[in-house]
Amino acid sequence: MNCEQCQELIHDLVDGSLSHLDELTLNTHLKQCLDCDSVRQDLTSILSFCQTHRGEYEAPPNEQALWLRIRNVIEAETGSHAQTAAREPSFLGRLMGRTWELSLPQLASLAAAIVLLVSLTTVVGLRRWDGDGSVPNVVPQAQASNINDRIWQRRQVINYWNQRVELNKTRWSPEMRETFDRNLKVIDEAVANSLNELNQNPHDEVSEQMLNESLNDKLALLKEFSDL
Amino acid sequence: MTAAETETSQTSDYELAQKAALGEMGAFEELYQRHNRRVYSLCLRMTGNVSEAEDLAQEVFIQLFRKIGSFRGESAFTTWLHRLTVNQVLMHFRKRGVRMEQTTEDGETPIQIVKGTENPNSMPVVDRIALDKAIVQLPPGYRTVFTLHDIEGHEHEEIARMLGCSVGTSKSQLHKARMKLRGLLRQQKASE
Numbered sequence: 530m531n532c533e534q535c536q537e538l539i540h541d542l543v544d545g546s547l548s549h550l551d552e553l554t555l556n557t558h559l560k561q562c563l564d565c566d567s568v569r570q571d572l573t574s575i576l577s578f579c580q581t582h583r584g585e586y587e588a589p590p591n592e593q594a595l596w597l598r599i600r601n602v603i604e605a606e607t608g609s610h611a612q613t614a615a616r617e618p619s620f621l622g623r624l625m626g627r628t629w630e631l632s633l634p635q636l637a638s639l640a641a642a643i644v645l646l647v648s649l650t651t652v653v654g655l656r657r658w659d660g661d662g663s664v665p666n667v668v669p670q671a672q673a674s675n676i677n678d679r680i681w682q683r684r685q686v687i688n689y690w691n692q693r694v695e696l697n698k699t700r701w702s703p704e705m706r707e708t709f710d711r712n713l714k715v716i717d718e719a720v721a722n723s724l725n726e727l728n729q730n731p732h733d734e735v736s737e738q739m740l741n742e743s744l745n746d747k748l749a750l751l752k753e754f755s756d757l
Numbered sequence: 758m759t760a761a762e763t764e765t766s767q768t769s770d771y772e773l774a775q776k777a778a779l780g781e782m783g784a785f786e787e788l789y790q791r792h793n794r795r796v797y798s799l800c801l802r803m804t805g806n807v808s809e810a811e812d813l814a815q816e817v818f819i820q821l822f823r824k825i826g827s828f829r830g831e832s833a834f835t836t837w838l839h840r841l842t843v844n845q846v847l848m849h850f851r852k853r854g855v856r857m858e859q860t861t862e863d864g865e866t867p868i869q870i871v872k873g874t875e876n877p878n879s880m881p882v883v884d885r886i887a888l889d890k891a892i893v894q895l896p897p898g899y900r901t902v903f904t905l906h907d908i909e910g911h912e913h914e915e916i917a918r919m920l921g922c923s924v925g926t927s928k929s930q931l932h933k934a935r936m937k938l939r940g941l942l943r944q945q946k947a948s949e
Binding site: 536537540568571572574575576578579580582583586587588589590592595596598599600602603604607726729730732733734735736738739742 | 801919
């Protein structure tokens with residue numbers, strides 16, 4: 530055994546994953562070679578220190594200040610959601626909040642409309658049940674069985690906002706269009722990179738997370754520019 | 758210890774997570790108090806930079822709040838949080854363009870011992886300060902694998918899954934990291 534082979538095996542020795550036979554051969558070399566034995570001693574010492582002090586954690590420079598920063602971000606996020614919800618009552622809320630005074634013809638029309646709606650829903654439902662090949666527009670999140678389904682769903686939403694942006698684009702100044710295109714290019718590159726990583730390693734959680742974030746960024750960008 | 762404190766200390770992470778998922782900031786703060794050091798230390802060891810580690814720890818807890826509703830208690834909360842933290846740091850590395858497989862990143866071949874240059878009696882004294890100082894000097898790829906394996910105690914299979922590399926790559930990175938670390942510790946000792 531030469532020193533190079535020995536130093537490769539020392540790692541397995543200190544990790545305790547060396548076979549009995551290899552250990553005997555290695556020990557023979559170590560008895561004759563002070564340099565390799567020194568490597569063994571040093572690595573054992575480093576590893577032993579790490580194992581002894583495993584579970585000892587260092588505090589952030591200012592734990593309380595860090596907590597306050599975290600809480601501020603969370604409260605700003607949850608607060609903005611709450612404000613949006615408070616500002617924009619739901620359709621159902623508006624419907625229920627109103628006082629309804631209907632004449633007899635209006636009531637009859639309403640009843641007819643309800644019957645028509647129920648019939649249509651039933652017909653559409655039955656056609657889908659028969660499996661006529663039509664693709665549902667929105668698949669609930671819970672039914673998404675894998676990453677491709679989830680990506681597909683996100684892309685449907687993105688397509689919707691993209692169409693809205695395209696409608697407004699003609700009104701934009703060249704500078705605004707350039708800003709939008711530049712941001713979109715960066716995000717699209719990030720999406721493509723993450724997809725590429727995912728194709729190579731479909732179980733890579735980090736790439737999946739990065740893809741989600743990039744798609745979120747794209748959605749946020751499109752929503753922001755769709756109002757302009 | 759007051760009655761309230763006793764009650765808090767008896768509350769499991771899972772129960773706190775459930776309360777936090779319902780928007781109870783008190784429960785989330787308790788989780789922060791229990792785990793912020795673990796999260797920060799891991800970020801610090803993986804990045805080797807105090808301000809980056811602090812920013813990442815902040816991001817981890819914000820992500821934790823967003824995702825806490827998805828914690829079902831199938832694994833230990835600490836395991837789940839650990840994974841979230843590692844993923845956050847790895848994302849940070851990727852965004853910065855840090856390559857995880859750095860076999861020749863520092864332009865060095867693995868440190869080999871040249872006969873006659875080593876003095877077996879001058880064993881470096883490993884202490885926390887010396888080790889931390891040496892870890893900071895490791896290239897990010899080496900540092901990550903060394904932190905996950907030797908400090909945090911993960912198996913190579915787990916590390917390979919986390920980093921999206923092969924078990925062989927994880928082992929090879931670790932071996933190089935240890936040898937480089939040894940060299941750095943010896944340099945420190947020599948310059949004292």
